[in-house]
Amino acid sequence: MISPLSVGILAALIATLPAAAQAQDYPARAITIVVPFAPGGLTDVPVRLLAAMMQERIGQNIVIENKPGGSGVVGGTYAVRAAPDGYTLFANSIADAQNLHYIPVPYSAVDDFAMIGVITEGPPLVLIIDAKLPYKSLAELIADARANPTKISFGTSGPATSPAIALTQLNSLGKTEIVGVPYRGSGEAARNVAAGGIDGAFAFYSQAKPLADDGKIRALAVASAQRIATWADVPTMDELGFPNFDYSGFVGLAAPAKTPPAIVAFLNKELNAVVQSQPFRERMEALGMTVPADNTPEKLADLLRRETVRQAALAKLSGHAPLAPQR
Numbered sequence: 001m002i003s004p005l006s007v008g009i010l011a012a013l014i015a016t017l018p019a020a021a022q023a024q025d026y027p028a029r030a031i032t033i034v035v036p037f038a039p040g041g042l043t044d045v046p047v048r049l050l051a052a053m054m055q056e057r058i059g060q061n062i063v064i065e066n067k068p069g070g071s072g073v074v075g076g077t078y079a080v081r082a083a084p085d086g087y088t089l090f091a092n093s094i095a096d097a098q099n100l101h102y103i104p105v106p107y108s109a110v111d112d113f114a115m116i117g118v119i120t121e122g123p124p125l126v127l128i129i130d131a132k133l134p135y136k137s138l139a140e141l142i143a144d145a146r147a148n149p150t151k152i153s154f155g156t157s158g159p160a161t162s163p164a165i166a167l168t169q170l171n172s173l174g175k176t177e178i179v180g181v182p183y184r185g186s187g188e189a190a191r192n193v194a195a196g197g198i199d200g201a202f203a204f205y206s207q208a209k210p211l212a213d214d215g216k217i218r219a220l221a222v223a224s225a226q227r228i229a230t231w232a233d234v235p236t237m238d239e240l241g242f243p244n245f246d247y248s249g250f251v252g253l254a255a256p257a258k259t260p261p262a263i264v265a266f267l268n269k270e271l272n273a274v275v276q277s278q279p280f281r282e283r284m285e286a287l288g289m290t291v292p293a294d295n296t297p298e299k300l301a302d303l304l305r306r307e308t309v310r311q312a313a314l315a316k317l318s319g320h321a322p323l324a325p326q327r
Contacts, residue, residue: 255267
């Protein structure tokens with residue numbers, strides 16, 4: 001006679017068979033990576049390179065599906081509701097740590113996804129101004145901004161974005177009232193600084209460096225923990241008296257929660273094989289991004305958790321409080 005305990009164990013084993021078989025055959029068809037921002041952006045570019053290189057390794061197409069909107073929430077909502085079978089993945093980023101402090105988000109960026117790994121870290125924001133302006137240092141900019149409130153204007157890219165949050169932190173620490181002017185993206189804001197349409201902006205390295213090389217903008221500081229190797233003469237905000245002013249960002253890869261662990265492990269292995277390769281690293285370094293050496297699912301989850309806590313403190317500067325997930 002079979003005991004009730006044996007029956008329970010047998011039932012549990014049988015329940016795991018479909019997932020095990022699915023993981024063993026994976027991938028059997030094309031994989032989709034949902035990028036919650038427009039093509040050509042700072043999340044899209046590394047993900048496309050990853051997909052192109054990874055699909056050669058796994059023998060299946062990897063399709064990029066851009067679903068912009070809601071500071072990344074539209075794409076995240078779509079991805080989190082997908083079947084947890086490894087065929088719909090999600091490109092997460094620092095936006096997932098920022099959004100819940102500003103707008104309703106119908107999911108948890110950590111608990112409702114199975115983390116796969118970090119694709120890149122960076123690029124950092126750079127504080128830039130129109131090259132025709134007289135300020136040669138951040139101290140000169142701050143002094144004029146204090147003496148003439150609301151005289152200086154900076155381009156931003158929406159209330160729940162890194163450039164806008166960075167401007168809020170700058171105004172708080174610098175005791176200034178620099179005016180934020182919204183643009184559709186930080187790239188557009190940077191181009192308008194170069195054209196003389198606005199005084200300055202926080203733009204990402206890959207957007208700012210070409211304009212600086214052309215002499216159209218001047219970089220006063222970089223918002224990262226360390227100076228950028230390819231722009232070493234630009235000091236960090238911390239060096240200039242603005243502590244904890246780090247807007248380096250990251251791009252990661254995740255799957256819907258309950259994706260079989262074997263599939264997550266397979267994807268992490270393939271992701272690491274690509275991002276640690278010399279061609280990938282060189283391309284990312286040219287964009288001001290770096291690739292982490294110790295790259296596990298836990299690293300991405302920890303990065304999101306720590307960044308969420310840090311972003312909560314920054315959100316308080318502008319009077320925002322965390323919102324619970326709107327499930």
